[in-house]
Amino acid sequence: MSANKIYLSSPHMSDEGYEMQYIKEAFSSNWIAPLGNNVNEFENDLAQYVNIGHAAALLSGTAAIHLALKAAGVGTGDIVFCPSLTFSATANPIIYQNAIPVFIDSDHDTWNMSPDALEQAFKKYTPKAVIVVHLYGLSASMDEISEICKKYNVPLIEDAAESLGTIYKGKHTGTFGDYGVFSFNGNKIITTSGGGMLVSNNEEMVKKVRFWATQSRDHARHYQHSELGYNYRMSNVLAGIGRGQLKVLAQRVEKKKHIFEFYKRELSQLEGVNMMPVNDWDKPNYWLSCITVTGEVRPLDIMVALEDENIESRPVWKPMHMQPYFEKYDFVGNGVSEMIYENGICLPSDTKITDEDLNRVVKIIRKLWRK
Template sequence: MEQIWLSPPHMGGEEATNVAEAFTSNWIAPVGPHIHAFEQQIAQYVGTEGCVAVNSGTAAIHLALQVLNVQPNDVVLCQSFTFAATAFPIVYCEAKPIFIDSETDTWNMDPVLLKQCIEDCLQKGTKPKAIIVVHLYGMPAKMHAIMSIANQYNIPVIEDAAEALGSQYENHQCGSLGNIGIFSFNGNKIITTSGGGALVSNNTYWLQKAAYLATQAKDATPFYQHQTIGFNYKLSNVLAGIGCGQMQVLNDRIYSRRNIYHQYQMALANDERIAFLNEPANCYSNRWLTTILLPSAVSGANEAIRKTLAAQKIECRLLWKPLHEQPVFQSYQRYTNGVSNQLFERGLCLPSGSNLSESQFSYIIYAFKKALDAVC
């Protein structure tokens, strides 16, 4: 059996043609027709006014914070249960993250803690500059509650939908529910440009500002003149060609990932040692990764299983270590309830690639059950 990866790239067919076209037309640059097409396709799919394609999801978050004018010492409220790239850009801005723990229904930002944190900040005379909520593993956060709190206190919301392209909350696409949304097209995401990202919004001023900042903040002068600090964040036209090809197969990829989740659920249905993350009634997850929880009574079961499967060429991964537990973020405030710590201790991500074959799936299930019996 060949190595089974957690979430490998899965090309559709048109990508190589588009890349060849970029070569033929010599648009080997961070400008060109594929970029424009890719941006239009994303905005249309998500249902936003526009889109700015950039070279990573991290860059998109950084731009979102810049667009919202986040300054040194500003406070930004950030989901704690996520990948560090959600919060790194807050520190690039020299602002201060406050980490907010999760609720158990979606594993995303807990609206109760969010409200408590905002009220405490206001009482101390600080109004948070932005909220970053994440739709982790593709599962939409409780956006209704989060947006009504954010609107009540007039704080803009950035949706980190890096893992959630195609996920929906109350029939609206993730990324279009807050004030600014971001996506990642890193190699492990549901669709990929090898590396890339996007910022979406309904606010045309913010979209223009993001595009301007992403291209070195050039004034409209015949020479290079700059009145503000810019960034070199635009996506390459070559990679946008891959993105256009991938957009054609996005719905197929979502179908496959959701199907893989259901297969795992069926294969392990009668096993009381395992809990799945169910989809709340108003949520439609792209099921980027299938995640499970193992019994809390057996400490280290997730890592033991991960190691056993790795030896059999099956890549699994522990869930994200909460950011409030990361050494690099120890000096920042946090609002915790123990949920993300529990998830980290008990959770495991299973191979979820949309190109997983039936024989690979059977091999994983066989190896997983054996590994589970050995530890629990």
């Protein structure tokens, strides 16, 4: 355990100190909270980066999904289609709205929502909304999924928490649906320590989201509230970090791609090892480099071997329909998400990782195949 720790994906501030410039601006103006110029400019910068009309800076990606569901009219007893292979933050807001999740399987080609399973689910249910996820920075099959949602006239929400910077056929993920959601949690490709963003071309609904996120305070001299509100707005200080981080996003994507290509070159020849799928029409941000293993060496063997050498790794997300809290809800599919979970592992993908570190990771993994 004497070697330096290698992280899965940790915060990485800019070498140029962009973040501190904006934080100092917040301090010097005394706009620490709740809002301020950094919030406005972070919203503008992010919207411009992904080429969408409007954005609302919030406390988390989870809050953004919650308010996207609310904006889509989801309420008590409504059904919402959601990928099973995702983090629980995608599904939890459905419960916040007293709605009912129905979990949709993945496909092998993208690891994301299967259009075939989605179409099958529409034949069984009439949902109020569909949430699609771009897992690990890999874009879902958005042409097919968007077309299905349009056919049934159902709002589409994109959970792009893991895919800021990912391009699907020339267009940013998070901008195909009625609402898109990004996360700036500490492990994401850029971070504000905690935070999220809701984006949309629907200006009125983005204004409504900002209203709900600031406790639904009516325009009145006194404190008046005609609707249920939430304390979901991002602070001016955190937004300053985000403004600085956006300036280095392209560098982070390039480093993440380098990490993925390194693993692909060094591990793909091992029997039973397959990299996560990258399609010709997809330019991922490669947030985490993931592999699946079939054969005698199992994901846990790799994780334990890395852990013994002070190196972080992680299982692929456990599907929601297998989770104790969510297992009572319906699942539509044939077990692809379970297969990915059982055979998948997320390898160290920290943007501060060196090639020496990567060689160290690869050497440990290769050793398991020589036993």
